[in-house]
Amino acid sequence: MLQNTLARIDRAVSGEALERLFQLIRIPSISADPAYAAACRNAASWCATQLNEIGFEASVRDTIGHPMVVGHYKGAGEGKPHILFYGHYDVQPADPLELWETPPFEPQVSGEGDAAKILGRGSSDDKGQFMTFIESARALMEEEGALPVNVTVLLEGEEESASPSLLPFLKDNVEELKADVAFVCDTSQWDAKTPAIATRLRGLLYEEVFIEGPAYDLHSGHYGSAARNPIHVLTKVLADLRDDEGRIQIPGFYDGVAELTADEKAQWESLGFDPQAFLAEIGLKEPGGEKAYSVLEQIWARPTAEVNGIIGGYTGDGSKTVIPAKASAKVSFRLVGEQEPDKIREAFRAFVAARVPGDCKVTFKSHGGEGAITQPSDSEWVARSLTALTEEWGTEAKLIGMGGSIPIVAQFKRVLGMDTVLVGFALDDDRIHSPNEKYNLTSFHHGIRSWARILSALGA
Amino acid sequence: MLQNTLARIDRAVSGEALERLFQLIRIPSISADPAYAAACRNAASWCATQLNEIGFEASVRDTIGHPMVVGHYKGAGEGKPHILFYGHYDVQPADPLELWETPPFEPQVSGEGDAAKILGRGSSDDKGQFMTFIESARALMEEEGALPVNVTVLLEGEEESASPSLLPFLKDNVEELKADVAFVCDTSQWDAKTPAIATRLRGLLYEEVFIEGPAYDLHSGHYGSAARNPIHVLTKVLADLRDDEGRIQIPGFYDGVAELTADEKAQWESLGFDPQAFLAEIGLKEPGGEKAYSVLEQIWARPTAEVNGIIGGYTGDGSKTVIPAKASAKVSFRLVGEQEPDKIREAFRAFVAARVPGDCKVTFKSHGGEGAITQPSDSEWVARSLTALTEEWGTEAKLIGMGGSIPIVAQFKRVLGMDTVLVGFALDDDRIHSPNEKYNLTSFHHGIRSWARILSALGA
Numbered sequence A, B: 001m002l003q004n005t006l007a008r009i010d011r012a013v014s015g016e017a018l019e020r021l022f023q024l025i026r027i028p029s030i031s032a033d034p035a036y037a038a039a040c041r042n043a044a045s046w047c048a049t050q051l052n053e054i055g056f057e058a059s060v061r062d063t064i065g066h067p068m069v070v071g072h073y074k075g076a077g078e079g080k081p082h083i084l085f086y087g088h089y090d091v092q093p094a095d096p097l098e099l100w101e102t103p104p105f106e107p108q109v110s111g112e113g114d115a116a117k118i119l120g121r122g123s124s125d126d127k128g129q130f131m132t133f134i135e136s137a138r139a140l141m142e143e144e145g146a147l148p149v150n151v152t153v154l155l156e157g158e159e160e161s162a163s164p165s166l167l168p169f170l171k172d173n174v175e176e177l178k179a180d181v182a183f184v185c186d187t188s189q190w191d192a193k194t195p196a197i198a199t200r201l202r203g204l205l206y207e208e209v210f211i212e213g214p215a216y217d218l219h220s221g222h223y224g225s226a227a228r229n230p231i232h233v234l235t236k237v238l239a240d241l242r243d244d245e246g247r248i249q250i251p252g253f254y255d256g257v258a259e260l261t262a263d264e265k266a267q268w269e270s271l272g273f274d275p276q277a278f279l280a281e282i283g284l285k286e287p288g289g290e291k292a293y294s295v296l297e298q299i300w301a302r303p304t305a306e307v308n309g310i311i312g313g314y315t316g317d318g319s320k321t322v323i324p325a326k327a328s329a330k331v332s333f334r335l336v337g338e339q340e341p342d343k344i345r346e347a348f349r350a351f352v353a354a355r356v357p358g359d360c361k362v363t364f365k366s367h368g369g370e371g372a373i374t375q376p377s378d379s380e381w382v383a384r385s386l387t388a389l390t391e392e393w394g395t396e397a398k399l400i401g402m403g404g405s406i407p408i409v410a411q412f413k414r415v416l417g418m419d420t421v422l423v424g425f426a427l428d429d430d431r432i433h434s435p436n437e438k439y440n441l442t443s444f445h446h447g448i449r450s451w452a453r454i455l456s457a458l459g460a
Helices: A002-026 A034-054 A127-144 A166-172 A230-240 A262-269 A275-281 A295-300 A341-353 A380-393 A407-416 A441-459 B002-026 B034-054 B127-144 B166-172 B230-240 B262-269 B275-281 B295-300 B341-353 B380-393 B407-416 B441-459
Strands: A057-061 A068-073 A082-088 A108-110 A117-119 A150-156 A181-184 A196-201 A203-212 A304-313 A326-335 A361-370 A398-401 A420-423 A438-440 B057-061 B068-073 B082-088 B108-110 B117-119 B150-156 B181-184 B196-201 B203-212 B306-313 B326-335 B361-370 B398-401 B420-423 B438-440
Touching (some): A002 A117, A181 A407, A203 A341, A230 B230, A230 B306, A326 A361, A361 A407, A380 A420, A407 A420, B002 B034, B082 B407, B127 B150, B127 B441, B262 B295, B326 B361, B380 B420, B380 B441
Parallel strands (some): A082 A150, A082 A181, B181 B420
Antiparallel strands (some): A068 A150, B108 B117, B196 B420
16 A cells, blocks of 8 residues: 555656645745735645645634644544644745846756756745645545544744744644644755754744944044944954854853763764765855864754844945944854753843943844754654655665754644654755755655655554 | 125025025935936036036036036136135935935025024035035125136035046146145034134045855854854954954054144144033944044044944844855045055955955955045145134134045145145034035035135235
8 A cells, every 4th residue: 555655656746746836836925024924824725725635624723923724634543643743834035036046936847867956945945845744645645545643734834934923823722733743844864865853953042133323324534433333343242252263252151052972973973974065065165163063063063153144334335434323233043952042142132231332222132042952862753754764765764963943843842742753855955045945856756755654654 | 895795695695595505405416326327417517507607617527427517717817826626516325314304305494593504415515515615706706706816616526436537537637627726615614613724634445345155145053153154254354453442453554653743732632622522412422442542533643444334144124044155344444644545455455364264255345545634734825714714703713633534635736736725614513424414504604705705815
């Protein structure tokens, strides 16, 4: 039966299944921009329709922000496991548009065979990814008339915008959403041939800093250098954040950060990660993080302070001799181990304030914060999933860390008491959050087949 | 005769003269923005028409950029001095527009009596200022039928955009433009009641720095901190520019910077400058420059390194977890004494390059450079002008420094062999280069009368 389902998947993947994914990618569901609110709702409706077609009871559920999609399938019967599957239908903004080689919301396949890629914003993060699960469920229902396990699907529309509606929604619907375990398809595999389950995720704290100096923009000849320039204040603060060894200088920053165990170090070394290739892929040679740690440790196991944006003064063409009234920056921190977001926020704000002259004004804006999380690597869920992945890909599935953060994993544990298994088929070069995002057709194809194997294994 | 001319000026100032100035301010002659090229040409034509009406032979002269206006009056006859008067008809951009209380190109008078102000972009810098000279020439011609001296008027249209066409134009027209001395009306008086001639101008060097790191924008979880963030590189470079005492760290930066003589120090101390009031006017308390120097020294006699603009990464609303591919900043240096712009440019670029990791790319763009200049304070031109100003304002005219730069003064000396007398009626709170620029009606009125006195004194 599984073989027939897999064959059905093979027949549909480059035709109907791809066309369905294209329909979804065409909807510009950019959650960060209010101008696309209607598109977000359209994407939610599209997803609910898909689930209903397949045999779920699904609906679009309003929230204080973009809607959720919730669907239930209970046809596996009592005694079978109940899993919750999570994904997000919203996408990053596409800017800068001029750097896209094909239009971000006009999906297409480029290349052939193993090199074939699905192009478009959201093709990898997260639409191509979660559609591997939904297409798998469709194939199983069409072929076998039932799913091997009971499934609740939860798709949110704000993952790219700090998910303000999510926690309230989880808290308001605990009984409905609670399951035995959660599965999330929003992570990467180890490489194009090697599947993986991610068990370590970094946390994320996001702050915005605004510094104001003079009461209004000034002429830089008339007032410079007597008038304090907020750009000077800001760049000094940001430069002070790290020393020449790359170590973050905020007091208490490394509290709760553990060194790797000997086992972890050994396991990671056995992965065969190539730091030079990793950096060369993005046009660099020298690692930018703490000099005392390897590149892999820098991205999986060490905390960071990253300036994501900075602006102040005149930024148009040509020259303007101005001392601006204000300057600002967006700073985010990836967290690991037991680092506490609230403590780090407080320490960061104190660090900044201590460096701002008494007659200048500094204000902050929070864009959320969630700690790091490590998922069990030895549960039955993980064991069966690893076996299923290994069978599909013909290469032993690996347990890996992730540089990125998926705050909902912490929230599933805290609010719904569930662990999460992170199975994903994205690749390092998918350019998520960047222009020219893509998702390999092999990821889509073998991803759908992988879920069919995983669900069958869980229900056995 | 002078008294009659002054009376004529008094009759016209709040009526026709003000209306003529308003006509000029209404033309949005923003030189930095190509969208306003036609407006710049219109402003040039308007000025040429004014000069021709008064009795000059004037025309608009094409250049590689915005046109010049050149007008000649030779009716004073041989044996009378020949002065060149310079001003600029172009203005700064008006942004940020939302901070203007009245529309920048709809001039109006606000307030009454000594508090009456002419509002609008260019009201002070430089239209109100140079119109004091032209209105004075008009009144003298109307009342006396002739000017006391021969006059060449030169108005350029790129002073706010680093004057690319000016030097070539001077070099191509040396014989036509050469005069005994130049007068420029683009500086400030000491305060609302005290006229001044500026004899020290700082030089200006303007550079733009671009730093590129990764080949494209990256996801900051996936790549942070292993991927070098160009914002981090840039902020470190800019923070390194000065130490905690405010001293600029570029090697060789202070070569050619002289300490004040005891006489200069004494003269400046006698001016009665109030540093606290100066800073309070712009909402600050603590001076931002070299701690070893007074506020007045910081703006008149010390060199600066000022970041006029910085941009990199995501600067829209909300949060985006990106490591940008590039970041850039505009940096300008006010120069004093014998500091050489070319040497400082070279030293700055070396300073930056030494701090950029080997796998990142740094590029520079020059926006011009001109050294500081000190004008003679004891010439007959200056002596007679000081006397005329003292008579008009009833307060002894002072010799002052300026924080700002007027590169043409160096070019007049170098190319045309002329000294320049800087007589201006602007005030510290005119908000030039900022929103809500204004020019006091008293500056306009007594400025016109001052020129009538000065020209009469020069021709005597």
